[in-house]
Amino acid sequence: MHFSQGVHRLHGGTAVINALGVVVIVFVLGGYSLLITQTGTGIALILTPEVVARFVLVMLPVAVVASIVGFWTWWSVKFWISGDDLMVETGILRRRNRRVPLSRMQAVDVVRPLVTRVFGLAEVRVELAGGDQAETKFRYLGRAMAERLRAELLARAAGLPGQTPEAPERPYWRVGFGTLLGSQLLKLPVIGALLLLVSLLAFGVVFGEPGVLAAALPVLLGLARGVIAPLVMHTGFTAALSPDGLRLRYGLVETRMQTVPPGRVQAVRVVEPLLWRGYGWARVDVTVAGYVGERQALSSVLLPVAPRHIAFQMVGLVFPGTSAEAVRLLPASRSWLRAPFQKGAAGTDDALFVTQRGRMCRRLDVIAHARAQSVRLTAGPLQRLLNLGTVHVDAPPGPVQVAAENRDLGEARAIAESAAGRAHRARVTDVRTDRWAT
Secondary structure (H helix, E strand, O other): OOOOOOOEEOOOHHHHHHHHHHHHHHHHHOHHHHHEEEEOOEEEEOOOHHHHHHHHHHHHHHHHHHHHHHHHHHHOOEEEEEOOEEEEEEOOOOOEEEEEEHHHEEEEEEEEOHHHHHOOEEEEEEEEOOOOOOEEEEEEEEHHHHHHHHHHHHHHHOOOOOOOOOOOOEEEEEOOHHHHHHHHHOOHHHHHHHHHHHHHHHHHHHHOOOOHHHHHHHHHHHHHHHHHHHHHHHOOOEEEEEOOEEEEEEOOOOEEEEEEOOOOEEEEEEEEEHHHHHHOEEEEEEEEOOOOHHHHHHOOEEEEEEEHHHHHHHHHHHOOOOOHHHOOOEEOOOOOOOOOOOOOEEEEOOOEEEEEEOOOEEEEEEEEHHHOOEEEEEOOHHHHHOOEEEEEEEOOOOOOOEEEEEEEHHHHHHHHHHHHHHHHHHHHHOOOOOOOOO
16 A cells, blocks of 8 residues: 555544544533432432433433544545645545645654554654644554554655655664663652652551641652653653664553654753662653654653663764764853852864753753754843853754853853854755655
């Protein structure tokens, strides 16, 4: 099957899933009350023939309407590939055609939520450069069809024929569950929250104060968000290298296969929390053009935890031919008056601009000169009073923002001029094209 031949529709199971979603929403919002009977002692679930008949009488029309909605949403979506564009047509009474240039494609994700895995379906998300509305979703396709669509989109975006088979991959790193769990527990905020939770529960037991549970609940919810959520998201995390880009697979409840084509990563951050350093661990975060908002937050982790040398190797793979560790970092010149403000270090070479900051949680931010969108020098009122300035080397919006903070103002001007010049020269000599395979 080639998506440039004929017009294609979503999988028929999409109609079933959409219909079930409508029925479940109606049931949760109030349909369940049809099964509850008032008794002399309160309310109870008593499935008498009358109760069942009442439930069926009300929910049957809901199921019919849901089926119509499900069929309508399935039938209204068609797509195909025309030349270098992905064409998407939506609507029945009022049709809308969208042309998606593959040259703007930044990433292709195949996502499989738990419900869709039961039906053997998957969702394909095509991320484009251009902001929050620059995402195209196909909910849902058969798993094999989803993977074929992903492979053809990546091939055509690279400048290859659509029938090019999927590029082979080489496994790079797999994060074990024990390492992932340990990395989430070995964080100072998590340890502090655990100690606070144990203290509150012990106080409640010793002094017989059940009201302590009200204070313990927010702490417990914070631990769930800080420990359990990352575990569920990144369980089974594997990274592989392929000619068509970085391939990441992860997820427990919702599995995700993310493919980032070459050259789409704009900036990288290597994070080393204090308690991780004893184990030599680090995390790699990235800014990828095209991901914004919640999508950026969910897709910004390149490695959730890995040995430090593996993390820096990944930086070298993202920016080929570079070595962030080899860049000499110079601390800011300090005086006793400005010492509290002048922290961190910065450095550059012909390919990279690198900054480092943080003592409790050390962060190394890296951007290639060829990826820099602008260079800014800023100085707030207090900075001007202390003759300080901050140099920003801007990438697209994302978790990684590279800045040499609170440098001597004269030094900051020199850094900004040097970074701007290097960025200009790097863009002039950069032979990378959107059609990277050509």
